[in-house]
Amino acid sequence: MASARTAERSDFLLARLDPSQVAMFRFLLEAYDNLAYFTVLERRPALLKISFAPESRLEVEATLRKMQASVAFEWQAWPDQEEWRGRQ
Numbered sequence: 001m002a003s004a005r006t007a008e009r010s011d012f013l014l015a016r017l018d019p020s021q022v023a024m025f026r027f028l029l030e031a032y033d034n035l036a037y038f039t040v041l042e043r044r045p046a047l048l049k050i051s052f053a054p055e056s057r058l059e060v061e062a063t064l065r066k067m068q069a070s071v072a073f074e075w076q077a078w079p080d081q082e083e084w085r086g087r088q
Contacts, residue, residue, distance in 0.1 A: 011057055013064070015048040017073035022046050028067045036060050050075070 015038070017025060022040065025048070029036060036052035052060045064075055 009054065010051045011054045012078035013050040013060070013075050014078055015050055015064075015073050015075040017046050017048070017071065019044055019046045021071050021073065024071050025067070025073065028070060029063070032063050035063060049078070
């Protein structure tokens with residue numbers, strides 16, 4: 001019996017949007033069956049950490065571009081640890 005292969009780590013993206021749009025963002029992202037999930041880092045403006053399997057990066061980015069037709073948001077690569085520490 002073949003076993004399902006799971007990622008040993010996750011990749012991340014950072015998204016920023018109006019707090020009033022978080023529910024719609026969640027609704028749209030969940031429509032893509034476990035492709036990615038997010039955690040709210042800040043409420044105003046809504047700052048989201050999007051987590052996904054590294055091998056799904058291209059599909060996640062394509063999905064986010066599609067979602068931008070329905071919800072206004074910006075997204076970017078997750079800052080590396082050193083860069084992130086420098087902003088705190």
